[in-house]
Amino acid sequence: MKKSLTFIFAAALLVSCQQEENETLTPANSRITISPVITRATEVNFETGDKIGVTIIQNGDFVYAENKQMTFNDGVFAGDLLWYPEGNDKSQIVAYYPYREGNTPTSFSVEADQTTGYGASDLMAASNKDVLPTVNTITMNFKHLLTKLVINVTKEVEANITSIALKGSIPTATLDLAALTVTADANVAATNITAQVVEANKTYRALIVPQTVALTLEVATSDGKTLSQKLTSTTLAQGGQYSVNIRVLPDDIEVKLIGDIENWTDEGEIGADNEIPFEEHLDENYFLYDNVKYNTVTLANGTTWMAEPLIYLPKGYTPSTDxxxxxxxxxxxxxxxxxxxVATTEESAIKELGYLYDFQVALGGKEITESNLNSFEGAQGICPKGWHIPTRLEYFNLVGKTTNDVDGKVPANGDKALFYDAVYDGAKISSLNNAGFNYQFSGVRMATSLTGAGSYQKTAIAEDANIQTAWHGKPAMNYLMTSTAFKPVYNSTSGLLTNIQFFGLMSTINAKYSEGRLSLSYVSIKAGMQLRCVRDQAAN
Known part of the structure; x- marks a missing residue:
């Protein structure tokens, strides 16, 4: 495997090259393919020819396939395994790397010499439940099951370091791949592991089976000396990364073990039972939220945004086609x-366009009332930790145009907004897209009161020669949600509350605004719309 930074491959679909040209692709005759995600700061990328083993348990008890080999090519793993014909039967898919012949392995041993055997020692596995046969690629989140030690060296001697060894750990683990757990095999004798050189005389690394152990660190130098130091007993966490910082002196070494300072995978963190898995990879312009990858973009004003709509479903909510x-x-x-x-339930369409949320669910499920409507400004809502639902001002700083607030005011310096266009008196969608925002025409489930029936807004973008052809037929009116309230609305006769309105980022696409105009207006909290989260400024 190639050594590099964390990666994620985009999902792709491979079908059998033997299919007849007129054959209809259905789950039952399609090849199973897997798109891998490796979490956190890993140094491994799958390369063409890498192999995993895959086991499929159909309906909870029937082994449909065991340890079937799949090979990595063009961003996905594939083999000759086809879906079973029972299209409504759910299954659990378990995959692991590196592949071993025979039955699904129940034990795994790290290499003693990791100067060359480091990659072969990096046991990873993934498990997806309730999977239905599909023509789409299955995304699987591979996790590191062992413990990684990084040895950082400060060398204060003339001689070079020839090797670094970690002595005294059990090299073999018993496996429960479906549960993604490993346990050190107490029946196997402890051994010594020689670390791999990352940068000579500076950085070394090794993979160890998780266990409670008092390791001995041994450093050999080119002048024939061997220096050693016993470390304090430490419980090494599965998936955890530890740093061992050492000073190599003429006749001694000083060692400090820093425990779990970085998380190699989520297994190094223990959160609340209801914590939603979340990992930021902003150096690669994406994050993982509830095991879904979202691309991000950092704009010229320093703010970081989701570059695609949210599709997270909070517990207790089911999307409707009505x-x-x-x-x-x-x-x-x-x-x-x-x-x-017509509502679309296609996975690809949902990923592209996002779900349409009303304000109550997006802001965390709390009822919005005439007395609390102003308390949601900048709320996290259903966004990941460290992100929030954009405020009116945050969108205003992008587009420079808004309707008045309840006091009849607008923010100052709209003409200095990042994408403001004087001719459009707002921002052009094309300008945001050129900056990587990836605007999507999700439309809006329009509602104009607290009690009235909603409907999908059905004005389509006209087939105008001045409007991009790819936009033709898509919804012309779209809203992106903000967390800023506008006002409650009351019946002029009865005085009863009839509506509560928040600001939203609204699109206008017509012959006058052929590149799409964006400005802020107000909309009912009962309306359903696309949601983009923005990263907290303190985090930026």
Whole structure:
């Protein structure tokens, strides 16, 4: 395996090259393919020819396939394994690396000499439950199951370091791959592990089976000396990364073990039972949230945004295909040639367009009332930790145009907003896209009061020669949610509350605004719309 930084490969679909040209692709006749994600700061990328073993348990008890070999090529793992014909049967898929012939392995041993055997010692596994047969690639989140030690050296001698060894650990683990757990095998004798050189005389690394152990660190130098130091007993966490900082002196070494200072995978952190898995990889312009990858973009003003819509579903909520239903979350939709709107439940469409959320669910499920509506400004809501639902001002700083607030005011310096265009008196969608924002035409589940029935907004972008062809037929009115309240609305006769309105980023696409105009307006909290999260400024 190639040594490098954390990666994620985009999902792709491979089908059998023997299929007849007129054969219809269905789950039952499609090849199973897996797109791998490796979490946190790993140094391994899968390369063409790398192999994993895959086991599929159908309906909880029937072994449909055991330890089937899949080979990495073009960003996915694939083999000759086809889906079973029972399309409604759910399965659990378990995959591991590196592949071993025979039955699914129940034990694994790290290499004693990791100067060349480091990659072969990096046991990883992934497990997905409730998987239905599909023509799409299955994304699987591979986790490191062992413990990584990084040895950082300060050399205060003339001689070079010839080797560094970690002595006294059990090299073999018993495996429960489905549960993604390993246990040191107490029946196996302890051994010595020679670390791999990352940078000579400076950095070394080794993989060890998780266990409670008092290691001995041994350093050999080119002048024939061997210096050793016993470390304090430490419980090495599965998936945890530890730093061992040493000073090599003429006749001694000083050692300090820093425990779990970085998380190699999520296994190094213990969160609350309801904590949603979240990992930032902003140096690679994405994050993982609830095991879904989202691309991000950092704009010229220093703010970091999701570069695609959110598709997270909070517990207890089910998206609806019926825009009249008060379900709080709705599927995206498309506008047909006859003007009809039809919800789409296709996975690819949902990933592209996102779900349409109303304000209550997006802001965390708390009821929004006339007395608390201003308390949600900058709320995290259903965004990941360290991110939040954008405020009116944050979008204003991008587009420079908004309707008045309840006091009749607008923020100053709109003409200095990042994407403000004087001709459009707002921002152009094309300008945001050129900066990597990746604007999507998700439309809006429109509602105009607290009690009225909702509907998908069905005005389509006209087939105008001045408007991008790719936009034709997509929803012309789209809203992106903010966390800033506008005002409650009351019936002028009865005085009863009829609506609560928040600000949203609204699009206008027509012959006048052929590149798409973005400005802020207000919209009912019952409306359903796309959600983009923005990173907290303190985190930026």
């Amino acid at each position: 825009p009249t239903a008060d379900s709080h979350v709705w599927y995206p939709y498309e506008i047909k040639a006859d003007g009809a709107t």
